[in-house]
Amino acid sequence: MMTDDREARRGPARRQEAIAERIHAKGELAAAELAELFQVSVMTIHRDLNELERQGIVRKLRGGVTAQPSSVFESNVAFREKSMRREKDAIAARAVELVEPGMAVILDDSTTSLALARKLEPLAPLTVVTNFLTTIELVAGMPGIRLIALGGDYDVLHNSFLGVSCTDAVAALQADLCFVSTSAVTGEYAYHQEQHIVPVKRAMLAAATRSVLLIDHTKLARTALYRVTSLQTFDHVIVDDGARPEALSGLDELNLSYDVVAVATSPLDPLELP
Structure with missing residues (x-):
């Protein structure tokens, strides 16, 4: 299990913001790549992606995620x-x-x-x-x-x-x-x-x-x-x-x-x- 002090300090909300920003910059990423980047488990990444997808910010793909072309992401201050x-x-x-x-x-x-x-x-x-x-x-x-x-x-x-x-x-x-x-x-x-x-x-x-x-x-x-x-x-x-x-x-x-x-x-x- 890869949860660590860094994840605890950041917390899910801040990590999800960082994930969304990274996906928006790159366009499309694999869940495994995000797990390595943020030093958390793939399961944790999938939970984060589920929440971001619920908000309309990203769209999950098989094994990965892409930036959701929606005004929700673009407009959010x-x-x-x-x-x-x-x-x-x-x-x-x-x-x-x-x-x-x-x-x-x-x-x-x-x-x-x-x-x-x-x-x-x-x-x-x-x-x-x-x-x-x-x-x-x-x-x-x-x-x-x-x-x-x-x-x-x-x-x-x-x-x-x-x-x-x-x-x-x-x-x-x-x-x-x-x-x-x-x-x-x-x-x-x-x-x-x-x-x-x-x-x-x-x-x-x-x-x-x-x-x-x-x-x-x-x-x-x-x-x-x-x-x-x-x-x-x-x-x-x-x-x-x-x-x-x-x-x-x-x-x-x-x-x-x-x-x-x-x-x-x-x-x-x-x-x-x-």
Whole structure:
């Protein structure tokens, strides 16, 4: 039996989060491989996978598991915040260089924009506009930053405000910069997997003089259902150095302005196993 102190310290819930993140990154894995990776028994892994499948996060296969293409996984803030954290932080570090004191900045409800929000306080005075409750609560405590919180219908999965009220509120504004992220970039367009998110992102882009797309490299290798906008809409794109050359060549073919940022290496925490 392979249960050990490491498993006990992490607990099933945290281990399941780490398993889901690993499966999402790789696409498909064998149960035996997961058991070895997390140093637990195959039986324990199957119990974890049963729970993740019940939540709609993964889909079990014979002897293994695959990422479930569902909005439950994509939308869940808890999973999004834990996913690609170092990549998002590196992207945010470059994005904050585009912000100058006195600007009005729109941030969408992506966790990549949240990483940027954490770096804004030294640039005060600023005006920050957002519909993301997590960012609202963060920025509300920053001195010198004026916060415009966009209301609307509260969406618990995204922890943000959406709907007609939100898009109307954005349309009444004119900001200097807009930072957004999307679920996928394919060909000449940015996509999102959920229809009700798309109008808010479009309204935010229309309300800013300049717009910047923040995407970790996994977004360049995925597809999503709903088209948000043409990549030509964005004045700049920031992606991490995990992006494959063929993905970057697609940006070159569109003559897009973009930065590829290096991701710092650091010891892995319990949720970021190799």
